[in-house]
Amino acid sequence: MTAHPLGNGGRLAAIHGWLLLLPAAVLLAAFTHYPAVATFWHSLFTTPRGNRPARFIGADHYRDMLADPIFWTALQNNLVFAAGTILPSIALAMAMALWVNARIAGRGLLRLAYFTPTVLPMIAVANIWLFFYTPDYGLFDQVRGLFGLPAVNWLGSGDTALGAVIVVTVWKEAGFFMIFYLAALQQIPPELGEAAQLEGASRWQRFWRVTFPLLMPTTLFVLINATINAFRLVDHLFVMTRGGPDNATSLLLYYIYEVGFKFWDQGYAAALTMVLLSLLATVALLKFFWLERKVHYQ
Amino acid sequence: MSDVHLNAVVKNWGTTRAVDRVSLHVNSGELVALLGPSGCGKSTTLRLIAGLEGADEGEIHIGGRDVTRLPPAQRGVAMVFQSYALFPHLTVAENIVFGLQVRRVPVAERKRRLDAAAELLGLGALLDRRPAQLSGGQRQRVALGRAIVAEAAVCLMDEPLSNLDAQLRQQMRQEIRALQQHLGMTLIYVTHDQTEAMTMADKVVLMRAGRIEQHGSPAELYERPASTFVAGFIGCPAMNLLPGSAARAGDPADSILIGVRPEHIAVCEPGRGLPAQLETIEYLGAESMLICRHDDAHRITVRMPGRVTAGIGERVGLVWPADAEHRFAREHGHRVAST
Numbered sequence: 001m002t003a004h005p006l007g008n009g010g011r012l013a014a015i016h017g018w019l020l021l022l023p024a025a026v027l028l029a030a031f032t033h034y035p036a037v038a039t040f041w042h043s044l045f046t047t048p049r050g051n052r053p054a055r056f057i058g059a060d061h062y063r064d065m066l067a068d069p070i071f072w073t074a075l076q077n078n079l080v081f082a083a084g085t086i087l088p089s090i091a092l093a094m095a096m097a098l099w100v101n102a103r104i105a106g107r108g109l110l111r112l113a114y115f116t117p118t119v120l121p122m123i124a125v126a127n128i129w130l131f132f133y134t135p136d137y138g139l140f141d142q143v144r145g146l147f148g149l150p151a152v153n154w155l156g157s158g159d160t161a162l163g164a165v166i167v168v169t170v171w172k173e174a175g176f177f178m179i180f181y182l183a184a185l186q187q188i189p190p191e192l193g194e195a196a197q198l199e200g201a202s203r204w205q206r207f208w209r210v211t212f213p214l215l216m217p218t219t220l221f222v223l224i225n226a227t228i229n230a231f232r233l234v235d236h237l238f239v240m241t242r243g244g245p246d247n248a249t250s251l252l253l254y255y256i257y258e259v260g261f262k263f264w265d266q267g268y269a270a271a272l273t274m275v276l277l278s279l280l281a282t283v284a285l286l287k288f289f290w291l292e293r294k295v296h297y298q
Numbered sequence: 299m300s301d302v303h304l305n306a307v308v309k310n311w312g313t314t315r316a317v318d319r320v321s322l323h324v325n326s327g328e329l330v331a332l333l334g335p336s337g338c339g340k341s342t343t344l345r346l347i348a349g350l351e352g353a354d355e356g357e358i359h360i361g362g363r364d365v366t367r368l369p370p371a372q373r374g375v376a377m378v379f380q381s382y383a384l385f386p387h388l389t390v391a392e393n394i395v396f397g398l399q400v401r402r403v404p405v406a407e408r409k410r411r412l413d414a415a416a417e418l419l420g421l422g423a424l425l426d427r428r429p430a431q432l433s434g435g436q437r438q439r440v441a442l443g444r445a446i447v448a449e450a451a452v453c454l455m456d457e458p459l460s461n462l463d464a465q466l467r468q469q470m471r472q473e474i475r476a477l478q479q480h481l482g483m484t485l486i487y488v489t490h491d492q493t494e495a496m497t498m499a500d501k502v503v504l505m506r507a508g509r510i511e512q513h514g515s516p517a518e519l520y521e522r523p524a525s526t527f528v529a530g531f532i533g534c535p536a537m538n539l540l541p542g543s544a545a546r547a548g549d550p551a552d553s554i555l556i557g558v559r560p561e562h563i564a565v566c567e568p569g570r571g572l573p574a575q576l577e578t579i580e581y582l583g584a585e586s587m588l589i590c591r592h593d594d595a596h597r598i599t600v601r602m603p604g605r606v607t608a609g610i611g612e613r614v615g616l617v618w619p620a621d622a623e624h625r626f627a628r629e630h631g632h633r634v635a636s637t
């Protein structure tokens with residue numbers, strides 16, 4: 001037997017291992033774990049103002065939250081936003097990738113076209129869509145005008161604003177997720193489809209029995225990203241609606257921003273942040289422990 | 299009846315003609331090997347029969363039915379791919395019954411066919427594994443299993459053994475042949491290995507640059523090659539080819555090439571037969587290859603049984619019986635009648 005390069009002790013090797021992990025651990029602790037704990041700590045205190053220092057109030061912020069109608073609106077909006085963006089953007093991304101991956105003329109151009117939303121910053125995307133949604137002059141109303149339909153204030157009406165914001169997000173995200181699906185599709189050997197075809201599988205069966213299961217690892221990855229983005233993406237709100245009208249498009253993170261940096265109630269903002277964090281943590285745990293088992297990795 | 303008939307089939311890839319007016323008849327229950335050098339259009343021909351590619355011209359009939367425009371699923375063929383094309387997310391059993399499931403064959407019937415195939419191929423203990431957990435030879439068997447449960451009368455195989463080691467290849471060769479005869483399948487088998495083609499096939503189709511060079515039994519190809527290409531491709535070492543003028547003084551000069559198989563040549567004392575010089579001897583155990591050179595220009599291989607004790611550089615004479623001679627027109631390489 002050859003000697004271990006780090007000497008004869010397993011302990012030395014273990015220390016070596018921990019030392020290798022140290023830089024990453026320090027960064028994680030300093031910029032992720034400590035802020036999370038600090039936020040929780042701050043959420044137990046009042047916000048210091050002028051000559052009044054922070055005072056310990058325990059769970060008071062959390063109790064206030066239960067009675068805060070805007071919090072509930074934001075949470076409900078966020079759930080609708082998640083439901084409206086996650087599955088549609090994944091389905092759209094997969095459909096586009098399948099379409100672009102097929103041997104069709106002008107494939108390169110098409111790929112580029114679908115990819116464009118991804119390279120644009122969310123703020124720019126929001127500006128483009130702001131124009132589409134403009135009452136009377138915007139693209140949508142111009143088209144509606146052709147059919148003699150009345151103008152609609154898409155972003156200004158509480159009934160349509162959240163839907164309009166969801167559409168923009170799906171448009172932006174689907175192009176990005178498509179790239180992952182496209183890469184995964186290129187990894188699937190074409191003989192698999194041919195074999196299935198020879199065995200009598202229809203296009204539909206080939207998709208559900210062969211392509212879809214083989215895309216599962218990608219779907220899991222994209223699903224996690226889409227879910228996190230559903231609680232994280234608020235850039236477009238600043239340009240398009242500012243959470244309005246009447247909080248109809250206020251999402252959790254946007255509300256936290258408003259509480260923390262417009263009303264300067266940082267203690268309450270910290271408590272809201274803890275709610276958001278625990279939501280995301282629950283999602284991540286569910287995904288890893290439940291979905292992971294159903295995914296086939298090659 | 300499940301004979302396969304190709305009539306002047308053409309397939310172009312852009313400007314290259316991969317399959318050039320190929321006409322071919324494969325009888326029911328026959329094993330036909332498509333043989334040829336790399337890029338000669340063997341795989342393309344097979345894929346045309348399977349329907350994975352569409353023919354640009356010509357017709358394809360399977361079991362008397364014109365299938366030229368039919369999709370692969372309706373042609374009644376099964377196929378084994380070179381890469382096996384097993385579904386990595388399905389178990390061995392699921393892979394084998396994939397087609398039956400898709401075609402909604404009743405569960406009991408599915409099970410019966412799966413059990414029969416597993417029994418036949420010795421896959422019983424592996425049915426719950428995934429392809430990634432199998433060896434190359436086992437994957438090969440699963441691919442065979444998937445092809446036979448379909449109970450298609452025609453089976454197509456594209457270099458199915460090329461990913462296996464030499465020993466396993468020999469074993470599988472016999473197994474596939476036995477399986478084909480047991481099930482009475484019509485089997486079209488693509489290979490670039492002449493040993494595979496010669497040992498397994500009832501008929502060999504030798505292709506070159508998209509055309510059929512010769513179609514016949516292994517013995518016919520070996521004993522009566524239709525061209526210098528066939529003569530050079532079939533047989534190892536290849537047939538010796540000499541200009542007529544060199545092989546026999548006073549022959550109708552250079553318009554003829556004379557071909558003689560290495561095993562038909564005998565070495566004798568110099569002065570008789572064709573004068574040559576012994577260059578090297580390759581000793582192979584049961585036989586030896588004597589590499590000779592005639593006239594400093596033409597290399598001639600002589601196959602002799604056992605070990606040969608002759609001196610390198612020695613002058614010898616080479617003789618062969620007249621009926622072992624093959625004659626080809628030098629211009630186009632086709633066989634010409636012996637005079």
Ligand SMILES: Nc1ncnc2c1ncn2[C@@H]1O[C@H](COP(=O)(O)OP(=O)(O)OP(=O)(O)O)[C@@H](O)[C@H]1O
Pocket residue numbers: 311314316334335336337338339340341342343490
């Ligand atoms: N999808 C394709 N697109 C363009 N050209 C192709 C395609 N498939 C095959 N060809 C060309 O057609 C010709 C015949 O190819 P084919 O795959 O049938 O050869 P092969 O006899 O199977 O060779 P090998 O023994 O190397 O597998 C080759 O010149 C090849 O480059």
Ligand SMILES: [Mg+2]
Pocket residue numbers: 340341342
């Ligand atoms: Mg090939």
